[in-house]
Amino acid sequence: MNDVAASRKSDDRTGTPSIDSVSLAIIKQLQEDGRRPYAAIGKAVGLSEAAVRQRVQKLLDQGVMQIVAVTDPLTVGFRRQAMVGINVEGDLDPVADALTTMEEVEYVVMTAGSFDLLIEIVCEDDDHLLEMINKRIRTLPGVRSTESFVYLKLRKQTYTWGTR
Numbered sequence: 442m443n444d445v446a447a448s449r450k451s452d453d454r455t456g457t458p459s460i461d462s463v464s465l466a467i468i469k470q471l472q473e474d475g476r477r478p479y480a481a482i483g484k485a486v487g488l489s490e491a492a493v494r495q496r497v498q499k500l501l502d503q504g505v506m507q508i509v510a511v512t513d514p515l516t517v518g519f520r521r522q523a524m525v526g527i528n529v530e531g532d533l534d535p536v537a538d539a540l541t542t543m544e545e546v547e548y549v550v551m552t553a554g555s556f557d558l559l560i561e562i563v564c565e566d567d568d569h570l571l572e573m574i575n576k577r578i579r580t581l582p583g584v585r586s587t588e589s590f591v592y593l594k595l596r597k598q599t600y601t602w603g604t605r
Contacts, residue, residue, distance in 0.1 A: 458505055460500075460505065463486055463487070464496055467496055468500065468505070470485055470486065471497070471508065473601065480493075518565060519565055520564075521565070521566055521567055521591065521592075522591075523570060523589050524561055524590040525562060525578065525588070526556035526587065526588040526589075526590070527540075527557060527560065527578065527587050529558060529585060530583050533551055533557055533558060535582070536557075536558065536581055536584060545563055545564055545569075546560050547560075547562065547563055556588070574587060
């Protein structure tokens, strides 16, 4: 099996792509610096630049990773961030699906515990936050209640948790 085929295999039980150690090393390199040249990554992991390029593309295509610019919301005009806990009556999927379509919603997590869903929203200001919670989230069919946790100061945000 060639290099690229090895990085494409999936775990038959879950359908999740199984990632070999070389692909994990590539991911780690990109977590450290998403702009690192493929040639430098190749040197670090023992592959050619072309092989790294192919592997990165496959990892992107499989949804294993994304390469994006991460901004500080405050510096680009978003003055209010909040975590919102949501309790739902009935099936969570329709509510979660509706939330994923909202541009302001950064992530949606189904949870076990006090809330059925946790979301993070990024808004321009308090009026925008109020409109999101009161007019768009609370009005979704199935939403029973919400609890908002407004961010006062973000002390740490990282995407370099490595690989396992």
